[in-house]
Amino acid sequence: MRMEPTYVKRRQRGLAVLITTLILVVGAVVYIGVNRSSGPADFEGQGNGVVKLVEIQEGSSISALGPELVELGVVASDAAFQTAALSNPQASSVTPGFYRLQEEMSAEAAVSALLNPDNQVSMLDIPGGATLMDVTVVGGSTTPGIYSLISQVSCEETPGDCITVEQLQSVAASTDPADLGVPEWAREQVLARGDDPKRLEGLIVPGQYVVNPGADATEVLTDLVTRSATAYTNTGIVERAQALGLSPYELLTAASLVEREAPAGDFNRVARVILNRLAVPMRLEFDSTVNYGLADQEVATTDEDRATVTPWNTYAMDGLPATPIAAPSIEAIEAIENPAEGDWLFFVTIDAQGTTVFTNTFEEHQAATQDALNNGILDSNR
Template sequence: MPTPDVGNPVAAEPPAAPGRPPRRRPIAPPNPRFVDGSMPPDLRFAEGWTPHDPRFADASMPPDPRVTDGSMPPDPRFTEGSMPHDPRFAAPGPHPSMPPDPRYAAGPMPRDPRRLPLAEQPTEVIPSLLDEPAEQPREHLDDLFDDEYDDYREYEEYEDGDDGEYEGEYEDAENPPPDEAPAKPRRRRKRTLGWVAAIVVLVLFAGGAWFGYEKFFGYDDFDGSGQGDALVQVEDGDTTSAIGAKLTGLGVVASTKAFVKAGADNAALSRIQQGYYLLKQHMSGVSAVEAITSPSARVGRLEIRPYTQFDDITQADGKVTPGVFTLMSKASCATLNGKSTCIPVDALRKTVADADLKAFGVPTWAVENADKAAAKDKRLEGLIAPGVYDVKPGWTADELVKDLVHQSTGAIQAAGLGPQNTGPGMTPYQTLIIASLIEREAITPDFGKISRVLYNRLGKNMKLQLDSTVNYALDRPTLLTKPEDRDKAGPYNTYANTGLPPTPIGVPSTDAIKAAVKPTPGDWEFFVKCEKDGHSCFAVTNEEHNQNRILAQSRGAY
């Protein structure tokens, strides 16, 4: 039979389960404070230690009159027969109405040793509660719990342990040394497994967090500078994210985030202009940002400046100033997947000559007069507004010209020219012609006065005598003309003809159109360039005009 647990005299060690090693329980050594008399007696219980209460001194407290004189009536509850008999206080033994208790059939039940009177219980091994620390170790507290949980603890330790590892310890626990208590089983293996499990959980959690980050915050990206060609259009107001989305749709970059992240600190990307850009497919985000911000990436850019005419102009030094036809042809050029998209000038000329002007978007007030042009390929002269246009590489000649005319029509109307807004006594188309003459003859500060001179001469049926019209037919710049040039016949020779030329002679600016609609008041009928910076001198009479010419020559203005 196992040895009783000395540390807990009221509980006995339960028998070991079959096939299972017994549980090791430490045996506490006897407390020397209770066996050798080393603890001094408690002074609180010494004779005469408690002071005497004066309230209980002889005759110090008056008697209660309710008790001494009989003035307090007796309590009827305690009078004889006033309270019914309680069957619970009947004679010992079971109530007749209850069946006999089988526990008493074999005789009286043995008394529980734990309920013995205090005097009968062994006290030499009970530790003093006054000398015990406030908190006890967890292992010691386990011994104070009810033994009904012991089987669970035994099973837990048995499962966590190793039979071979603790076999010797169990044997030693049954015969411990006389002066040394057996050590409790170590739980390092269990704690190690706990740490391993915690680390595994943390690793899995970190992996899941990284997967979630990559899923929601990561992005795909290609490697390298790409291959193949892709044409992307950047529109006005497009943000970096919008551009990245377009590039992703065209297969240029793998994701919008790859492009946005690569261009986060690129100032050139934030200033990118609308237009067409030629890039490669399958580019990394960094390569795409570098490519789209390089000057060579933009294609299809068509810039038409005021003063420009459809045909090229040959300068005095032999240099050629490209006209609208040449500018359109150059803007159409690009190489997509090894194929050129350039539209030849001749194809553009033929398109303008054969086009249905109304179908192309020419204003209604200009269609009839434009068809009277001496050369069919000059019908759109003056109807193209200055500005920057986007030409998509791969367009046909019809698509290019139609888009250019459509945008120019809106710009001309926005400049204030229309059926209800024309120059004094002029049609919209005649006002447009005057605006083109102003643009070719003067600088912006003199536009209003030049417009007044033209209206005054036209009003008096005087010849305009403009070198610009003569040189327009000759594809030369607006410099002085020679006598033989002025003697040549032609609809644009304003030295020989009265009135306006049949068509505009170039692209008028918005300022020139406004000056043609509303000229500056004045009586001037003559002007000549008299300053090297382009300013003109104005005169009312021919004598004043000749003096201004002499002044201009002396200044080297021409």
């Protein structure tokens, strides 16, 4: 029987080990290559120039956008987008709104674009005390109303096909209030104004809103009024109005007077004056209610203006105006719902710093009014 030398067996075993090692290395390289090529699909670059609008809704997160971005062709895969979002520490700070992205963006570029405020569609910013229609001040400028503010935001995003002031006024004047989201407690009063485009006055809460650039006038107004109705209802306006002996619409109207008449910090005291006068009863006699019916407005109204009978002039009528005269903030609503304690019947702002004097008697009020005149606060521009 022939025996192989020991060194031959050792060489064969060494060769087998070498071959096995090579097979493992090649397999690993192939495995890595395959897994790299089978990773989540992703585009390269910043996009192809075709703009797509996407919305991050309130209470949502950036990661929730993934499937929509894939459907729009913005990113190649949801998996790549989720990976990019998880890799960016700023992703959780994205704010609600509409954003301009492009088709065929890399996932990383899409996340970066959503974090760039330059890509966010302009917000609609409605200040407290805003009116639906523009306001022209005697000897001064024109303050855009809510309809104009909506139109401006719309035209910034879609210049060739934007919502006009005329379209908004037409919708407000002719659409069933219920269809626009007007709360049930205000519908009768809105309908009583006929086809007046101002009949929605006071029913849009001041604040910042995301407006869908693709929406029409009806959709935008419905969204704003519906959201505002919810905000007002959440203050307990129905229950608090009943406790004060008012209807919810009257409370809304009174709050609009607070918004236009009261300096910051004095909302609840002006609210008390309004309620005290209504209880006496005593005419409110607010210049803001005179101004609401005028083409040109100013701080100090004339005797002729105050004598003009309108549905809002509280110098020429008892009680509250027929409608709100401006958009009352939640702060103004809550001031009427929870007024300060006091017996005041009069108030007047006496200086440029907004110092307001509250008094119980007409004589005290006359003295404070003289201080205001001496400080030039009640000067007329006519």
